[in-house]
Structures are given as C-alpha cells and as structure tokens.
Amino acid sequence: MPFRAFDQRFEDKAAECRSMIITDEPFDVADPTRQGGGTGAVKVVMRASRLTAWAKPEGTGMHHIRDVAHEKIGSDLGFDLGLPVAAVVLSTKTGGKNLHSTVALSYEMLPGGRPLNQIPSDAKAKLCTALSGIFVLLAWIDDHDHFGASNAHFEIVNAGPRLSFFDWGHSLTKQWAIPGPAPDRPHWTNPAFFGPLDQGAVGAILKRIEEFPIKELECIVGRIPADCLPFDAQNQLVQALDQRRRDLRRVLNLAGAP
Amino acid sequence: MTTMPVVRISRISFQSDMTRGDAPVIPFARILECVWPDVLRWVGLIGRTRLMPLELDAINLETWPEFREPHALLSRLWDEGWNAEWGLAGAALETVWGRSALSVVTEPLAGLLPDCNHSDADAALIEAHPILWARMLAEENHLKPKLIAPVTEMRLRQPTRVQPTAARSETALAEAA
Numbered sequence: 001m002p003f004r005a006f007d008q009r010f011e012d013k014a015a016e017c018r019s020m021i022i023t024d025e026p027f028d029v030a031d032p033t034r035q036g037g038g039t040g041a042v043k044v045v046m047r048a049s050r051l052t053a054w055a056k057p058e059g060t061g062m063h064h065i066r067d068v069a070h071e072k073i074g075s076d077l078g079f080d081l082g083l084p085v086a087a088v089v090l091s092t093k094t095g096g097k098n099l100h101s102t103v104a105l106s107y108e109m110l111p112g113g114r115p116l117n118q119i120p121s122d123a124k125a126k127l128c129t130a131l132s133g134i135f136v137l138l139a140w141i142d143d144h145d146h147f148g149a150s151n152a153h154f155e156i157v158n159a160g161p162r163l164s165f166f167d168w169g170h171s172l173t174k175q176w177a178i179p180g181p182a183p184d185r186p187h188w189t190n191p192a193f194f195g196p197l198d199q200g201a202v203g204a205i206l207k208r209i210e211e212f213p214i215k216e217l218e219c220i221v222g223r224i225p226a227d228c229l230p231f232d233a234q235n236q237l238v239q240a241l242d243q244r245r246r247d248l249r250r251v252l253n254l255a256g257a258p
Numbered sequence: 259m260t261t262m263p264v265v266r267i268s269r270i271s272f273q274s275d276m277t278r279g280d281a282p283v284i285p286f287a288r289i290l291e292c293v294w295p296d297v298l299r300w301v302g303l304i305g306r307t308r309l310m311p312l313e314l315d316a317i318n319l320e321t322w323p324e325f326r327e328p329h330a331l332l333s334r335l336w337d338e339g340w341n342a343e344w345g346l347a348g349a350a351l352e353t354v355w356g357r358s359a360l361s362v363v364t365e366p367l368a369g370l371l372p373d374c375n376h377s378d379a380d381a382a383l384i385e386a387h388p389i390l391w392a393r394m395l396a397e398e399n400h401l402k403p404k405l406i407a408p409v410t411e412m413r414l415r416q417p418t419r420v421q422p423t424a425a426r427s428e429t430a431l432a433e434a435a
Contacts, residue, residue, distance in 0.1 A: 010277070030279065031363065041357075045279030052279050054357070111275040112318035114358040150356030156320040 001204050003130045004084045005162035010109045013051070014087035017107070018079045021072070021223045023089045025049070027105065029097055040064065040169065041106070042099065053105040055091070056169065060100055067169040069229035071104035073237075074141055074168025076220045081208050083133050084109075086166035090225070102228055109164040113153030116163070117193065123154065123161040124195060130163045132201035135194050138171075139252055140209055140245055145170035147193050172237060173229070179236045202252070209245050217241060263386065265292045265367040267397075268348030270305070270335065272325070274316035274405075276359045283361070284313050284404045287332055288397040292371070292390055293345040298379045300386065301340055301347060302394040304401065305332040312405035322359070367393070 006014070017023075030043040030052065041054040056071055057064035071088050078085030087107045094103055119127070138146055146152055151167035221234050221241070229237070244251070268289040275281035287305030307329045309317075317325050324331040335351060342350030348364030355362050370393060371386050 050279045052277055108277040111277050111281075112321050112359045113276065114321055114360065115355065150353065150358065153358060154321070155318065157318075 001129065001201060003082050003133045003201070005130075005159065006084070006109050006164070007111075010087065010107070013107060014079055014109075017087040017089040018076055021090055021225075023091055023105070024093075025091075026093045027053070027055070027091065029055075040067070041167075042097075044105065046105075051107060053107045054166070055094075055097075055099055055103040055105055056167075057100060057103070060098060062100070064169070065100060065102075065228055066173055068100075068102055068104045069224045070168045070170075070172050070174065071106055072224060073220055074137075074143070074171060075106070075166075077141065077212075078134075078137055078165070080212070080216065080220075081133070081137060081205055083137055083205070084130050084163040084165060085134075085137075086164055088166075090228075102225055106166045109166075110153050110155040110162065113155045113164060115150050116152040116154050119154045119161070123156055126161050127154065127163055128195065128198045129201040131194050132198040133205040134163070134165055135197060136202055136205040136209065136248070136252070140241070140248060141168065141171040142175040142244070143168060143171035144175060172241075173233060176237075176240050178233050178240065180240075206248060206252075209248060212245070214238075214242060261294055261297065262373070263292050263294045263298075263371050263382070264345055265290070265370050265390070266345070266348055266364050267291075267367050268339070268351060268362055268364040269400075270351070270360065270362050272317060272322075273359045273361055274313075276361075282316060282404050284309070284316065285401045286328070286360075287335060288394065288401070289335070289339050289347055289351070290367075290390060290394045290397075291339070291345065291347045292386060294379065294382060295344070298383060299344050300383070300390055302390065303332065303336045303339070304394050304397055305335075306401055307332065310403040310406050312407060313403060316405060 004011070026047045027044040028047060030045050040058050041056045042058050044053055044055045045051075046053060057067045068090060072090060075085050075088035079087070086109050088104050090102055091105050092102050094101060124131075134146075137143075145167060146165065151165070153164045153166075154161055155164075156162075218238050221229075221238050224234060268291070269285075270287040270289070272284040272286055273281060274284060285306070287303060290300075290302045290304075292300040305328070309325065309328060314325065319325060324334070338351055338354055339347035348362060351362040352364065371389060
C-alpha cells in the first residue's frame with residue numbers, strides 16, 4: 001500500500017537524512033532581510049545541493065529547543081512507517097544566522113506545493129489512503145498542530161495528487177509531561193480535515209507501529225543531541241511512545257476511528 | 259491625532275520550484291498597508307493581471323488553477339488582506355498561504371511617512387495618501403515579467419552575387435573583340 005509519492009531525488013534525500021543525524025553541508029538564509037516570519041521557521045538554501053529547507057526553531061531562544069528533537073523524531077518515524085513526511089536532518093552550522101546552535105532542517109519536498117486545506121475535494125478523495133496513514137502517526141506522537149493550515153502541502157502531478165507533511169513541533173514532549181506516561185486520552189484532530197478514513201490504511205499503519213522494533217525506537221530517540229532533549233527525557237520518551245502504541249487502537253476508537 | 263502610522267509592504271510572488279534555491283521567482287503582487295492604530299487604515303494592492311507564457315509554463319496549473327485568471331486571484335488576495343485585522347493584512351495572507359509556492363513576505367517600511375501631529379484623521383490622510391500612492395506605484399518596476407522568451411538575433415540576408423559563368427565571360431570577350 002503506497003503512501004509516499006515524492007520524486008526520486010527526494011526519496012534519495014530522505015533516505016540520506018534518515019541515515020544521519022547531523023549534516024555537514026553549510027546553508028544560507030534565503031532572505032536575510034526578513035525578520036521573523038511568524039511561522040517559527042526560517043527558509044534556508046543548502047549551499048551545495050541548492051535544495052531549500054526550513055530551519056527550526058527561529059531565533060536563538062531556548063524555549064523552543066525541543067522542537068529540534070520533535071522535528072527529527074517525527075520525520076524519522078514517518079519515514080520508517082512509509083508515510084509522506086518531509087526529510088529532516090540537524091545542523092550545527094548556524095553561526096551568524098540568528099539561529100540556535102543546533103537546528104532541524106526540514107526539506108521542501110514538493111516543487112509547487114500549496115496548503116492542504118485548499119485542496120479540491122476530488123483530489124483529496126484520491127489522497128484518502130495517505131491521509132489515513134498520517135492520521136495514525138499523529139495519534140501516536142500526539143500531534144496537535146495539523147488541522148489543515150500551512151504545515152501540510154499537496155501537489156497535483158500526472159500520476160495524481162501527492163502529499164507532504166512537516167512541522168512536528170507541537171507533539172511528543174510538547175504534549176506529554178515527561179517524566180510520566182503518555183496521557184490516555186482521545187486523539188485530538190479535526191475530522192473535517194482528514195475526512196472519511198481508509199480503514200485498510202489505518203489498519204496497515206497501526207500494524208507497522210505495533211511491530212516497530214523497540215531497538216529502532218531507542219536508536220531514533222537516543223541519537224538526538226542532549227542539548228535538544230536531555231538523556232533522561234529521551235529514555236522517558238521511548239517509554240511513553242512504547243506505551244502509547246499499545247493503547248493506540250483504543251485511543252483511536254475513543255476518537256471515533258476504527 | 260499624535261499616533262505614528264505603521265506601514266508594511268507584503269511581496270507576493272510565485273516560486274516556480276520551491277525545492278530549489280536557484281529557481282526563478284515570478285513576481286505577482288504587492289500589498290501596501292498603513293495603519294494609524296484604531297483611527298485610520300490605508301490599503302493598496304498592485305499586481306499583474308497577465309503572466310507571460312513561459313511563466314505560466316513554470317507554474318503547475320493543475321495545482322494552481324487560480325493563475326489561469328490572475329485578476330480573480332488578485333481580487334481574492336485583496337479580500338483576504340482587507341478583511342484581516344488592521345495592520346495584519348500581510349500576516350493574514352501568510353497564514354493562508356504560508357510556506358507554499360505562493361510566497362508572501364511582509365516587512366515594515368520605516369520612515370516612509372513624515373512625523374505627523376495632525377489633529378484629525380482627514381488631515382493625516384490628505385498628507386499621507388500621495389506618498390503611499392507613489393510608493394505603491396513604484397513597485398511596478400519590481401513586477402516585470404521574470405520569464406520571457408529569449409530574444410534571438412535575426413541574421414541579415416546577404417545580397418546574392420551573380421558570378422559570371424564561363425560561357426557568359428566568353429560571350430563578353432567575344433563581344434569586346
């Protein structure tokens with residue numbers, strides 16, 4: 001059951017990002033004159049590949065530093081589940097850019113993407129499978145920020161419409177009071193945004209999550225730099241993710257999903 | 259009225275390939291907004307009602323059908339900006355279109371208007387309007403087509419020279435003799 005439909009060059013980039021934690025490739029801010037866009041991210045251009053990405057968090061403040069961890073973990077989990085998420089890699093080459101010493105770089109994956117809440121209904125119907133898969137991932141990581149605004153894109157190409165989800169800042173430890181278990185509550189979402197779910201896709205992703213190797217989960221979380229997510233919080237986050245996936249069917253049932 | 263006006267300009271453009279930093283950026287519109295908080299608001303929009311064929315080729319019209327009718331898209335952008343809270347026309351557009359190929363970048367324009375201490379809003383507007391209007395029209399220079407067909411140099415046709423043939427030469431020699 002295919003969920004991803006990126007161009008091959010971006011599939012290659014995604015595989016590369018999944019295999020590493022920090023890139024050596026320098027980057028430049030795309031528009032240095034711009035002071036804060038209000039999106040919490042700064043658009044950058046990678047110096048060698050000329051690919052564009054969004055650096056998070058914006059500014060040098062520490063209060064959003066866990067976004068770096070959330071961006072990378074959300075992207076890696078989505079990639080391993082085969083879902084249409086943007087590739088993310090960390091960078092420490094942030095000197096002189098009004099950025100924190102470590103940022104997450106979230107690549108643009110669709111050349112002509114536009115916000116998902118503007119998608120025509122016929123195209124959205126064709127994306128039911130991919131949206132249903134993403135819905136389950138959002139429930140697992142307890143994401144509260146994807147309701148159809150500007151952090152999910154679609155694009156229509158000859159093969160049909162395709163998706164790219166990004167921005168995992170408002171998930172994981174932003175929602176869960178670490179230390180402590182993940183809250184046993186219904187998954188928050190906007191039903192109008194996700195529409196009717198593809199039960200087969202929901203079941204397939206649920207199965208992949210339930211069978212996700214715990215060692216791989218520990219690896220994904222455990223390689224985050226400690227200045228973005230302290231070691232004790234990493235261990236607690238692995239436990240919370242492990243616990244929540246066991247409850248995921250019930251959590252989704254509570255929200256009216258299968 | 260002693261409050262200072264706040265002026266912002268929003269540059270709206272289309273990134274022909276937002277995954278590449280060196281892809282052409284097609285300029286589309288500008289929104290200029292000036293607000294005297296809680297007193298007066300001035301909003302202007304200038305944009306392109308027609309795009310060049312090469313620019314349309316660079317836009318994925320399946321994903322962005324609005325560019326088939328640029329004027330209607332300009333009207334929509336105007337409505338979204340005008341209906342936003344005062345001073346937040348550009349921010350509202352960024353919220354709607356944020357991070358997408360239709361890029362909206364807003365920045366303040368400091369020092370455009372002189373210090374004004376007018377006692378009433380009408381006087382402030384009379385002084386500010388021509389300045390704002392001229393500033394907005396100046397943006398026309400930044401709204402020129404980005405992608406146009408390359409100008410090819412036409413080769414001048416060389417006049418054909420008639421070379422004398424051997425037979426003609428012989429005839430000419432015979433006549434001369």
